[in-house]
Amino acid sequence: MPTRNVVITDHQQKLVEELVESGEYQNASEVLREGLRLVEKQRAEDAARLEALRRHVAAGEIDIAAGRYVDVELDELDGFMDDLAQQVMEARQQR
Incomplete structure (x- = not known):
């Protein structure tokens, strides 16, 4: 297995030591490998x-181009959002 020298802070060193001493990991290498797995x-x-956000944006752009949208005035936004939230709650209850 390849080896690397790394520089860590005192705080990180204490954490590594605590994790090894607690028995959660056998050695510092295991702790660092777990960190890399999490990254x-x-x-x-x-x-x-x-990617999901990009798909939703693309779908929204298609809807806008097709005229499937609602104009909402700024002073009506709170009411619109409340109505939308209510519709979502009702749709979830019907599932």
């Missing part, structure tokens, strides 16, 4: 959320 997982989740 990898977070990046994958972020990429999936970004």
Whole structure:
């Protein structure tokens, strides 16, 4: 397995030591590998959320181009959002 020298803060060193001493991990390498797994997982989740957001934006642009939207005046926004929230709650209850 490849090795790396890394520089960590005193706080991070204490955390690594606590995790090893608690028995959660056998050594510092296991702690750091777990950290990298978490970074990898977070990046994958972020990429999936970004892709979902892009799909929703594209769908919204198609709806706007097709005229499927509602103009709401700023002073009516609160009421519109309340009505929308109510519609969502009703739709969830019907499922």
